[in-house]
Amino acid sequence: MKCRICREKAIIGLPQHNLALCADHFDNWMLKRAAKAIDEFKMFTKDSKILVAVSGGKDSLALWDILTRLGYNAHGLYINLGIKENDYSDESEELSRTFANRIGKKLQVVNVKELHGMSIPDKAYSKKRKTCSVCGVTKRYYMNKTAREGNFDVIATGHNLDDQAAALLGNFLYWKFDYLAKGAPYSPPLRKGEFAKAKPLILCTEKENTVYCLLQRIDYIQKECPYSKGATFLRWKHILNEIEENSPGAKQAFYLGYVKHIDIFKVQNEDMPDSRCKICDTPSWNEVCSFCALWDLNKK
Numbered sequence: 001m002k003c004r005i006c007r008e009k010a011i012i013g014l015p016q017h018n019l020a021l022c023a024d025h026f027d028n029w030m031l032k033r034a035a036k037a038i039d040e041f042k043m044f045t046k047d048s049k050i051l052v053a054v055s056g057g058k059d060s061l062a063l064w065d066i067l068t069r070l071g072y073n074a075h076g077l078y079i080n081l082g083i084k085e086n087d088y089s090d091e092s093e094e095l096s097r098t099f100a101n102r103i104g105k106k107l108q109v110v111n112v113k114e115l116h117g118m119s120i121p122d123k124a125y126s127k128k129r130k131t132c133s134v135c136g137v138t139k140r141y142y143m144n145k146t147a148r149e150g151n152f153d154v155i156a157t158g159h160n161l162d163d164q165a166a167a168l169l170g171n172f173l174y175w176k177f178d179y180l181a182k183g184a185p186y187s188p189p190l191r192k193g194e195f196a197k198a199k200p201l202i203l204c205t206e207k208e209n210t211v212y213c214l215l216q217r218i219d220y221i222q223k224e225c226p227y228s229k230g231a232t233f234l235r236w237k238h239i240l241n242e243i244e245e246n247s248p249g250a251k252q253a254f255y256l257g258y259v260k261h262i263d264i265f266k267v268q269n270e271d272m273p274d275s276r277c278k279i280c281d282t283p284s285w286n287e288v289c290s291f292c293a294l295w296d297l298n299k300k
């Protein structure tokens, strides 16, 4: 297999693009893929202040690296969830800090246990709720808070094409309209106090992000979060991989086709009230937002 550009030995085949590339040209191609998504979906500009949600995993570290190399003003936020199993949180925080030092960028760290006296899994247990749901509410709150306090313009996350397409398949199968309205590569803020969310690596696959990290010698956490994606999500991924194997490009066509028609689903979410949480003043459907209710801030 030879690189289509320079005819040197290729290190990766990209059948969905009818392409094989050597290390140098693949590196260049990744930067172009991210730049294409940023431009095509009008995510942000070189003047924007970008907050990258960093988990220590390959996707978010590849994203931060690529944005920095493209010349964007991107800072990192790491949220330590207090997950003790496999040393998951501490190890991923360490890798995120090491990477931030390497690229000379600022990493803000929020430690949930230090702030609230309880880790995410312990909180979930005490409230009899799913860990990922407690995690989602908490991460969303701190991302918005950090963005607000630091005058950021947009929050960027490392979502890749495989995860997004698998989530989409699951949401379509069960017609989850709320989620179907939220899968865009770029979502502008709907109300004051909210932030735009961008997924600049949405055109890149998990494999591409992994190879990018290997080539750039980015040390990322290889373990999965112990609470990560159940068997069902992995099944959707597996099914899509099988389809992709026989029809290269199907995954991207599936996702981009959905993006083209996403407005169909947005109608369901239009009539949002302009109410705010009486405790933290962030936009909320209820008097007390889900974060303040979860962490019992209304009782203090």
Ligand code: SF4
Pocket: 131, 132, 133, 135, 136, 225, 226, 227, 228, 229
């Ligand atoms: Fe949080 Fe669940 Fe993701 Fe782990 S898998 S980081 S608990 S949302």
Ligand code: ZN
Pocket: 003, 004, 005, 006, 007, 008, 021, 022, 023, 024, 025
């Ligand atoms: Zn080449």
Ligand code: ZN
Pocket: 277, 278, 279, 280, 281, 282, 288, 289, 290, 291, 292, 293
């Ligand atoms: Zn609140």
